[in-house]
Amino acid sequence: MDERGSITSQWLRRHNALYQAATRHPFILTIADGSINFQCFKRWLGQDYHFVKAFVRFLASLLPKMPKEATDEEMDTLLGGIVALRDEIYWFRSEAMRWTIQLDLVSIKVTTQEYCEFLEQLSQGNFEYAIAVTALWAIEFVYYESFALCTQSNAKTPTELREACERWSNMEFKNYCVLLKGLADKYLEGSNLHVRQKAEEIFVQILKQEIKFWDMSTCDENCI
Numbered sequence: 001m002d003e004r005g006s007i008t009s010q011w012l013r014r015h016n017a018l019y020q021a022a023t024r025h026p027f028i029l030t031i032a033d034g035s036i037n038f039q040c041f042k043r044w045l046g047q048d049y050h051f052v053k054a055f056v057r058f059l060a061s062l063l064p065k066m067p068k069e070a071t072d073e074e075m076d077t078l079l080g081g082i083v084a085l086r087d088e089i090y091w092f093r094s095e096a097m098r099w100t101i102q103l104d105l106v107s108i109k110v111t112t113q114e115y116c117e118f119l120e121q122l123s124q125g126n127f128e129y130a131i132a133v134t135a136l137w138a139i140e141f142v143y144y145e146s147f148a149l150c151t152q153s154n155a156k157t158p159t160e161l162r163e164a165c166e167r168w169s170n171m172e173f174k175n176y177c178v179l180l181k182g183l184a185d186k187y188l189e190g191s192n193l194h195v196r197q198k199a200e201e202i203f204v205q206i207l208k209q210e211i212k213f214w215d216m217s218t219c220d221e222n223c224i
C-alpha cells in the first residue's frame, strides 16, 4: 500500500481540521511570526517539562508490550526514543535555568495533569501495542509538524526560541516520526476493526489534548 493510502494518512485527511488546529495553533503561529510573549513560552516550558516526565513512563510502557516478532530496527527505534527523551529532560533543565524558571516550583496545571493522566491510562496493559505505538507517533508528529513551521526559512522565530524549535523539527526527529508512522501503520494493518476504531478515537483525543496544551500555553492578558 502506498504512503497516501496508509491508515494514518487516511486519518490525517479525515481529521484534517483538528490536525490543522493542533499543528497550526496560535501559540505556534506567534513563535513563527516573532510576536510571541516570552511569558507564554516560559509557561509552556514549565508545563511541558511535567508532561515529558509522564511521557517517559508512557514510552517505557511500550517495551513490555512489543511483540516477540518485532524487528531489531523496531526495538532500536523505541530505545532511541527513550535515549532522546533523556536528552530532552536534560535540555528542559538547562533551558529552564536560562529563563530563570525553577522547575521544582512550577505547579502542574489542570490541562497538563489531564494529559498526563491520559498517558497513564494508555500505559495500562489493556491498551494493545498497536494503539500505544500509534499514540506515540501522533504525540511526536504533532510536535514535529508544529515546530517545523517555526524553523522554515521565512519564519521570524526569535533567536532565543530557535533551539527549542530545532529540537522538534530537525532531520533526526523527522526521521524518528517517519519510523513511528511506519510502525503505527504496520500494527494497525495487522489489527482487527475494533482495535483500529479504538486507535482512531485515541488519535482524535491526542489532537484535542495537544490543542488544549497549546491553549494553556497561550497567554491571555493577565499572563504571569
Ligand SMILES: Cc1ncc(CN)c(N)n1
Residues within 6 Å of the ligand: 048, 051, 052, 055, 139, 140, 143, 210, 213
Ligand atoms: C505536550 C507535548 N506533546 C508532545 C511532545 C513531544 N514529545 C511534548 N514534548 N509535549
